[in-house]
Amino acid sequence: MSQPQTSTGGGTVADQPVLAIRDLRKVYNAGRPDEREAVADVSFEVNRGDFVCVVGPSGAGKTTLLRCLSGLLPATTGEVLFEGTPLRRVPDRLSVVFQDYSRSLFPWLTVPGNVAVPLKVAGYDRQRRRQRVDEVLHAVGLGDVGRRYPWQLSGGMQQRVAIARALVQQPDLILMDEPFASVDAQTRFDLEDLILRVRSEYNVTVVLVTHDIDEAVYLADRVVVLSSPPSVVKEIVDIPLDRPRNQLTTRSSEVFGRLRRHLLELVTG
Numbered sequence: 001m002s003q004p005q006t007s008t009g010g011g012t013v014a015d016q017p018v019l020a021i022r023d024l025r026k027v028y029n030a031g032r033p034d035e036r037e038a039v040a041d042v043s044f045e046v047n048r049g050d051f052v053c054v055v056g057p058s059g060a061g062k063t064t065l066l067r068c069l070s071g072l073l074p075a076t077t078g079e080v081l082f083e084g085t086p087l088r089r090v091p092d093r094l095s096v097v098f099q100d101y102s103r104s105l106f107p108w109l110t111v112p113g114n115v116a117v118p119l120k121v122a123g124y125d126r127q128r129r130r131q132r133v134d135e136v137l138h139a140v141g142l143g144d145v146g147r148r149y150p151w152q153l154s155g156g157m158q159q160r161v162a163i164a165r166a167l168v169q170q171p172d173l174i175l176m177d178e179p180f181a182s183v184d185a186q187t188r189f190d191l192e193d194l195i196l197r198v199r200s201e202y203n204v205t206v207v208l209v210t211h212d213i214d215e216a217v218y219l220a221d222r223v224v225v226l227s228s229p230p231s232v233v234k235e236i237v238d239i240p241l242d243r244p245r246n247q248l249t250t251r252s253s254e255v256f257g258r259l260r261r262h263l264l265e266l267v268t269g
């Protein structure tokens with residue numbers, strides 16, 4: 001497991017978890033005939049620098065959990081602490097990447113315009129915006145995209161734009177909900193390697209929800225396995241695979257196969 005380190009900015013306390021989820025429960029439509037308990041009782045912590053994947057059966061409440069972790073959705077009971085402070089809204093030092101890039105990017109803005117949105121909201125001047133946007137577009141392999149619009153790019157490139165936008169304010173934490181589910185297999189491998197690279201370059205903590213057990217093993221330091229709904233944490237599995245990881249050698253290793261089998265048993269059992 002990665003050790004807590006000093007944050008790259010913001011003066012956060014280094015030795016506390018980036019996220020602490022305590023007895024989180026989420027009930028939709030509480031008190032109504034269509035009441036639905038999506039998350040029953042979930043607790044875990046995410047340390048600085050960790051890559052944590054969340055897996056579970058269909059409808060286990062993975063997206064619900066991620067929304068609660070981002071501050072987009074209030075928990076019914078329990079709490080989420082972001083860098084020691086109870087979450088009440090989406091904090092500045094937290095970014096979210098969704099599966100559906102076509103809906104999360106603004107079609108009327110160019111690629112640099114999309115990436116610059118969080119900086120505009122935060123009041124950065126034009127020169128600093130341009131500098132930061134150039135830097136993150138290079139980091140995600142889109143240095144030569146120019147002033148094209150998102151809809152002029154492939155799906156994989158659009159998701160790179162969304163990742164650049166998530167990185168532009170140098171967040172401490174990125175939450176990702178099935179970010180690679182809408183692209184083809186080869187692009188998915190490329191994007192997995194991209195997120196592993198930028199995660200270490202930017203020293204950012206990542207929590208990623210996925211349906212894909214192999215993807216979870218390939219990316220994570222730890223995998224949180226949710227039960228069928230209403231969800232509880234079934235097990236938290238450490239992934240002791242060497243880094244840097246490699247799509248060919250890592251995925252064909254004996255340890256990878258063993259972990260994959262164990263996780264499949266947990267999710268399907």
Ligand SMILES: Nc1ncnc2c1ncn2[C@@H]1O[C@H](COP(=O)(O)OP(=O)(O)OP(=O)(O)O)[C@@H](O)[C@H]1O
Nearest residue numbers: 028029036038057058059060061062063064065229
């Ligand atoms: N806004 C909502 N109102 C009412 N019920 C909801 C709402 N959002 C989700 N649910 C219900 O909560 C449960 C968990 O849904 P959620 O989308 O969080 O699960 P998931 O694990 O992400 O699903 P999937 O594996 O299909 O992506 C489901 O039964 C779903 O129907």
